[in-house]
Amino acid sequence: MNLHVVAEFRAAAGLEDRLRTALEAMIEPSLAEPGCLGYQPYTDPNDVGRMVLVEEWTGSDALDEHFTTPHFFHVRDVLAEILAEPMVIKRLVTA
Numbered sequence: 001m002n003l004h005v006v007a008e009f010r011a012a013a014g015l016e017d018r019l020r021t022a023l024e025a026m027i028e029p030s031l032a033e034p035g036c037l038g039y040q041p042y043t044d045p046n047d048v049g050r051m052v053l054v055e056e057w058t059g060s061d062a063l064d065e066h067f068t069t070p071h072f073f074h075v076r077d078v079l080a081e082i083l084a085e086p087m088v089i090k091r092l093v094t095a
Contacts, residue, residue, distance in 0.1 A: 003056070006090045007055070020043060022075050022082070035062020037056040
């Protein structure tokens with residue numbers, strides 16, 4: 001059963017471009033990981049400081065492995081500097 005992850009982010013004022021750049025930089029290395037089926041950030045057209053990341057993984061093991069990669073550690077550190085509030089992460093499976 002595939003695992004879908006929806007993560008919501010809000011950039012601090014003036015750091016919206018850094019958020020977008022950080023999330024976009026994760027697309028290619030994440031898609032290259034075994035078990036990653038989809039990885040796409042979206043910007044809220046009504047609120048440029050808000051972004052939503054939609055991911056699809058073959059399962060929780062693949063996602064757990066993602067959390068050990070150098071590109072994940074890098075984006076985690078960048079997000080710690082630029083987010084206005086804690087991110088919200090939802091893990092979803094097909095009912």
